[in-house]
Amino acid sequence: xxxxGVIGGNGYTICSGSDDKTIRIWDIETTKQLNIFKEHADxxxxxxYGSNELLNTILSGSxxxxxxxxxxxxxxxxxxxxxxxxxxxxxxYSPFVIKNICNSNVICSGSDDNTIRFWDIxxxxxxxxxxxxxxxxxxxxxCFKFLQLRKNEKRKSDDEIDCNINxxxxxxxxxxRIWG
Numbered sequence: 001x002x003x004x005g006v007i008g009g010n011g012y013t014i015c016s017g018s019d020d021k022t023i024r025i026w027d028i029e030t031t032k033q034l035n036i037f038k039e040h041a042d043x044x045x046x047x048x049y050g051s052n053e054l055l056n057t058i059l060s061g062s063x064x065x066x067x068x069x070x071x072x073x074x075x076x077x078x079x080x081x082x083x084x085x086x087x088x089x090x091x092x093y094s095p096f097v098i099k100n101i102c103n104s105n106v107i108c109s110g111s112d113d114n115t116i117r118f119w120d121i122x123x124x125x126x127x128x129x130x131x132x133x134x135x136x137x138x139x140x141x142x143c144f145k146f147l148q149l150r151k152n153e154k155r156k157s158d159d160e161i162d163c164n165i166n167x168x169x170x171x172x173x174x175x176x177r178i179w180g
Contacts, residue, residue, distance in 0.1 A: 015058055017044030023060055025072065037070050039077045046091045054093060054121075059107055061088030067109040069121055081119045083127050086112035090143050094118060095165050110141030110169060116179075131167075131179060138173025145169075147178075 013034060015025050023037040023044055042063035050057035057078070058070040067081040067088055090110035106128065110116045114133040133139035147166050166180035 015047050015049060017047040017060055017062075019043045021062075021064075023047055023058060023070065025058075035072070035075050037075070037077065039068060039080075040064050040066065045087060045089050048091055048093060050093055054105075059091045059093060061091040061109050061111075063087040065111070067091055067107065067117075067119065069107070079121060081107075081109070081117075081127070083117055084109065084111040084113050084115065086140075089141060090169075092144060092146065095146050095148075108144070108167075110144050112140040112172075114139045114141065116141055116144065116167070116169060133171065136173070138171060138175075140172040141169055142172050143170045 012028055013025050014028055015023055017023050021038065021040045021042060021044065023040075024033050025035040026032070027034055037058070037060075040060065040062040044060055044062050046061040048059045049055075050059065056072045058072060060068045060070065062068070065082070065084045065086060065088060067084070069078045069081075070076070071078050088109050088111045092108055094106040094108050105121045106118055107121055108116055108118045114135060116131040117127040118129040119127050133141070145168050147168050148164055149166050166178050168176065168178050170176050
C-alpha cells in the first residue's frame, strides 16, 4: 500500500492506493473492502477523497503518469488527465477561487517531471496552469498541501474575497517551497 486517503464522506471509509495498480475503499469498522477501482496501468502513488460538492469522488495519481477522477457511487472512472511525463506522486483538490467562491472545480497534481499541474475537472482539456521547477533531479515534486496562511479579506478594488490560499510543496532533494 502506497497511500491512504483520509476518512471519506460518510466518516466510515478510507481509500488506499497500491502497488497492484488498484484503489480500494474500506469500511473502517468491519475492515471489509467495499469497492475496487482498476483502471491505472501502474502503481497508485496518491489518493484523496473529495469534499463539499465533490464529496462522492476520489482523485488518484499513478506511476502510469495519469491523474484520474473516480465516482464512488457508481464505481466508475469519470475522467483521466494526461500531461505529466513521469510518475505522479501527489494529487489534491484545489481550494482556489473561481467566481468569488472559496472552492472550485480545480484539481492539481505533482510529479517526478518537476511540475505541479492544475486541471479543471469540468473539461478534459490541457491543464490550466503549470508550476515548473528546475530540471535537476532533486526538484521532483513529492508532496504538497494547500494552506490558508491569513484570514479571508475583502479586496480593496472590488467585492471579491481573497482566500489567501498558498501551496506548500516538498521536493525530493529536501527543499520546501511556498507558492501563492
